[in-house]
Amino acid sequence: MSQLISRILDHLSEFLAARKGLLPLLGLGLILLNLIIQFLSDGWVAQTHLLLHLGLIIAILGFMLARAL
Template identity: 65%
Template sequence: MLGNFSHFLDKVSSFLANRKGLLPLAGLILILLNFILQFFLSGWLIESNLFLHLGLILAIIGFMLAWAL
């Protein structure tokens, strides 16, 4: 189990090393999606700002990984 996770992390880090802006860009897209959806939809998904929070977390993790790689 631990060997599989290590192999997975190796593949992900080598994939992201060449695409450093991918995670922050995906986070920005989620933040913009949250902004647009709040004009057209209502409900729990929009009231909780789920895409805003996920986008922010993804962008911060992306910046941290880009700096480390």
């Protein structure tokens, strides 16, 4: 099991090293999607700003990983 997790992390690291801006762009996309949902819907996702918070966390992690990789 630990070898499987190690292989998955190795592949993920190699994938993200070649695409350093992917996670920040994904985070920005989620933030913009949250803005659109605020105007179109009044559901649970719009009230909790779930995509805003998730996008912010992904973008920050993306910047941190891009510097490390």
